Amino acid sequence: MKIAFIGLGAMGFPMARHLSKQHELIVWNRTREKGECHAREHGTTVAGDLAACAAAEIIITMLPTSREVDDIVNKLIGDLRRGTLWIDATSGDPNVSRQTAVRLATRGVPFVDAPVTGATVGAENATLTIMVGGAPEDFARAQPILQICGKKIIHVGPVGAGHAIKVLTNSIMGATVWITSECLLLAKRFGIDMKTALEVTNAGSGRSNASENLLPMRLLEGKWPLVFKLLHHDKDIRIAASIAHEQHASTPMLALTQHLFTASLNQLGDGADYIEVAKVIARMNDATWE
């Protein structure tokens, strides 16, 4: 099958690699060199221009936000073929995706939102969990494609439902990273060795993905790799907060998490990794993790 993959970032690059093993892949990236690198390393074809992607049977977007997806839709919509399926793997905004789906439907192009979870390691190893919003028949078409990049592909509801659950689950993660870091800093201040504090946390009811997998490398080894931009995590939590607003829901913890992440982003800048919020917590306490 001919698949166009748009957006070869930290997630898109390895996802497109897996797809290229089973399908004919045409890739497009804003910075063309990344597309050329992908073609060289994985035998894909770099689109001569964005319009060349319109000829594909499946179009996959993996971009920062729904804004960039919308921009690409605007540029391609006039050239799309009836029956092409658009899969948006971006962690996007459910409201925007609903509008996008309506616009694409006028061209006979079905749309599913299919954001992913599992981090860059999941993208590298094709072990992502992918949550899909869309009509059942469109999910049925998307599923075998997504299966190549992921381990668990779940149909969660109509268009927008994938984006909604994605930002909600990322908000749970954000709040967990924050509270775990706060309490570990407090343990350190109390004089408890960090390795011991983590060992106890991970053997008890406070354990989480944050305490087991995300924080040990940073807090024990002082390694702070960039794997998921705080900029993107803040965007996800903001979308979750906007869902709460729309639903007239009372979600004080979510609101607080959003403010803490936005404040951290303002301090650390667009280039920071999301776990670096732990550095902000240290600064708030005139402390360091060393």
Ligand code: NDP
């Ligand atoms: P990156 O920042 O690594 O990559 C972003 C991609 O989008 C790049 O290919 C970039 O092109 C392209 N892009 C940026 N702006 C534009 C634009 N205006 N027009 C066209 N293309 C553009 O992001 P990730 O791969 O980390 O994330 C992608 C999505 O996946 C996000 O929605 C994120 O929230 C989500 N996600 C990320 C995870 C992670 O661990 N990283 C985990 C799960 C989901 P260029 O190369 O030119 O900059």
